Amino acid sequence: MSVTNKIWKLRKRPVGDVSEGDLEFVEEPVRALEDGEVRIRTVFLSLDPTNRIWMSDRDQYMPPVEIGDPMRGGGIAIVEESRFDGLAPGDVVNSGLGQWSLYMIKRGEEVNKLPDIPGVPLTAFMGPLGMTGMTAYFGLMDIGKPKKGETVVVSAAAGAVGSMVGQIAKIQGCRAVGIAGSDEKCRWLTETAGFDAAINYKKEDVAAGLDRHCPDGIDVNFENVGGEIMDTILPRLNDFARMPLCGLISSYNATEPVPGPYNFAMFLMRHVTLKGYIVTDYMERFPEGMQAMGQWLSEGKLRFETDVVEGLENAPASLERLFTGKNLGKLVVKVSEPE
Known part of the structure; x- marks a missing residue:
């Protein structure tokens, strides 16, 4: 059964604030998996100030997103199909360095399975545990x-x-x-x-x-x-x-x-x-952190808020919340249901 993806792609580099037309929302078929790969469905997409840096061609700490490429981003996802021994459908994972899309195909070793901790919401893995x-x-x-x-x-x-x-x-x-x-x-x-x-x-x-x-x-x-x-x-x-x-x-x-x-x-x-x-x-010291x-968090010493925007289609317009100070806590886009 074919699966259709929804992706934001960079069409031109923003000048000043991100504006309509800088990114384009497209639909594409998702290719079949190869051995060692998983198809994951994004549940929460992280919005961060660095997204704006990646859209530019200024000197930065990693290569910028190229024109025509999917917008870069990370988040929390669900495994929907797997050809990797370490992951099964239904597993909840950190998508690592991914993209602004409903689905992604990743090498199994590129994503990390998240623990199911009673009383800890998934959004905690984008906040204090992310x-x-x-x-x-x-x-x-x-x-x-x-x-x-x-x-x-x-x-x-x-x-x-x-x-x-x-x-x-x-x-x-x-x-x-x-x-x-x-x-x-x-x-x-x-x-x-x-x-x-x-x-x-x-x-x-x-x-x-x-x-x-x-x-x-x-x-x-x-x-x-x-x-x-x-x-x-x-x-x-x-x-x-x-x-x-x-x-x-x-x-x-x-x-x-x-x-x-x-x-x-x-x-x-x-x-x-x-x-x-x-x-x-x-990265190598993340287990310590x-x-x-x-x-x-378990001792009740950390409080956190999550500012949730509904719908992948609203991701670019929601970035301005970071630069105008409208968000309280971690800004995320809810792309799909965590089920």
């Missing part, structure tokens, strides 16, 4: 090296990564201060996620807020945003502060050259350790 959780864990623990009593500031704090970073900081005995874009997000950070304070950058003076909530300076700046917010943080860093550079989302849609930090000298004057990283740098995050 790539965003690993990004937060290794960025803070390996680069940020938080110590009890220190102050950790997190930009884009109500996002999938930022919300985990602040909670891990609290588990380590630190003071956690988040920067987010709405009163609702700030309330969630302090009342649900346990941050000590939160600053609404759209309504408040960020500099004044940092001075108020970080009276002893900042020891770790977990950077997701860049731009003006990062520049405001830099003069408030303590000597020997650490700065995991996870993202620069404020510049991903820029159409003109982006100026560097005006307060760049603070890296020298305050002896700051700055390190950019990509979560795949830590999964064990720690899984334990904290």
